[in-house]
Amino acid sequence: MIDTSLYDAHIPVMLESCMTLLEPKPGGRYADGTLGAGGHSEAILKASAPDGRLLAFDLDPAAIEIAQERLKPYGDRVTIIQDSYVHLGQYAEENSLDGFIVDLGVSSMQLDNQERGFSFLQDGPLDMRFSPKQTISAADIVNEWPEEEIARILWLYGEERKSRQIAAMICAERKNTRIDTTLQLQSIICDAAGHGREKIHPATRSFQAIRIAVNRELEAVEAVLPAAVKALKPGGRLLVISFHSLEDRIVKNYFKTESRDCVCPPEQPVCTCGHKASLVELTRHPLTADDAEIVANPRSRSAKLRAAMKLGSEE
Numbered sequence: 001m002i003d004t005s006l007y008d009a010h011i012p013v014m015l016e017s018c019m020t021l022l023e024p025k026p027g028g029r030y031a032d033g034t035l036g037a038g039g040h041s042e043a044i045l046k047a048s049a050p051d052g053r054l055l056a057f058d059l060d061p062a063a064i065e066i067a068q069e070r071l072k073p074y075g076d077r078v079t080i081i082q083d084s085y086v087h088l089g090q091y092a093e094e095n096s097l098d099g100f101i102v103d104l105g106v107s108s109m110q111l112d113n114q115e116r117g118f119s120f121l122q123d124g125p126l127d128m129r130f131s132p133k134q135t136i137s138a139a140d141i142v143n144e145w146p147e148e149e150i151a152r153i154l155w156l157y158g159e160e161r162k163s164r165q166i167a168a169m170i171c172a173e174r175k176n177t178r179i180d181t182t183l184q185l186q187s188i189i190c191d192a193a194g195h196g197r198e199k200i201h202p203a204t205r206s207f208q209a210i211r212i213a214v215n216r217e218l219e220a221v222e223a224v225l226p227a228a229v230k231a232l233k234p235g236g237r238l239l240v241i242s243f244h245s246l247e248d249r250i251v252k253n254y255f256k257t258e259s260r261d262c263v264c265p266p267e268q269p270v271c272t273c274g275h276k277a278s279l280v281e282l283t284r285h286p287l288t289a290d291d292a293e294i295v296a297n298p299r300s301r302s303a304k305l306r307a308a309m310k311l312g313s314e315e
Helices: 015-022 039-047 061-070 072-077 085-090 108-112 138-144 147-158 163-174 182-193 204-215 217-231 245-258 291-296 298-302
Strands: 029-032 053-057 078-081 097-103 232-242 279-281 304-310
Touching (some): 015 039, 039 097, 061 072, 061 108, 097 217, 138 147, 138 204, 163 182, 245 279, 245 304
Parallel strands (some): 097 232
Antiparallel strands (some): 232 304
16 A cells, blocks of 8 residues: 655645746646656646646656556546656657656655665665666675776765775775675765764765766766757747756756857857757756745755756747
8 A cells, every 4th residue: 555645745846936937738748757756747737637648757666656646636647657767759759748847856755765775864775776677786886896986976976075085995894894784884984084064964975976876867867958858849848956066067058058059169250060059048047945945845955946948940
């Protein structure tokens, strides 16, 4: 039996702003790249009643099971797909969608489940995979990757200043015993990095970096943006909610590039690139949650919402 409290308690991030920018309408065709507990999906289905349709993607079978129960009243108006949003083009034809939204954050359901291994505050297996079908886990990275590569991802994906010290200690510790649990790794990171004066926990950046590497999250963001633009109709809306600077930078740069007719270097006097704008930015600067939402949903504190509209003619 599904524990409905999991989605009753779930608060979709920046829901009002998302619906304002997405503008779901009756008869529209939409896609939600990260179904999660189904909060954004349900809002889209409500706003596009009685005949709007939705494709919803998620890698996590547990999340899908919960969302299916939540979205059951909408019948065949919603199609749930256990796959990555990267493969949007396999399910949505070119120029077929009126809107696409993707929430790039890790859901609270995943973080709160100690068996998933995302949190350094609870003891659990060192997993961090969005889908159990994925072949590489956090334990594989920590126990098998070279020290230089571990240091690289800690610096690149976590912006961890002590990446080399942490990687060195991980590799020293794994010679004695395999690192298989979240608290084992957390202890090693704390010993290597120290507690210092920062407000965040010393393991925060390293756990983020390893999770990003496990799920190839940045590569997924880079791949889904052009796929979404291709699937959108002219006038279709593209919304992205990110939770750290690396993701937001990718989205920001893509929107900026695709909203320009020329991407030649500024010093070049004549355009030779032939690039044509495919988007117009709807948010020149990212939207963030207001104080009331942050109090109600602390997860929204780091959320940044960017939106763009596809250019072109339907003729």
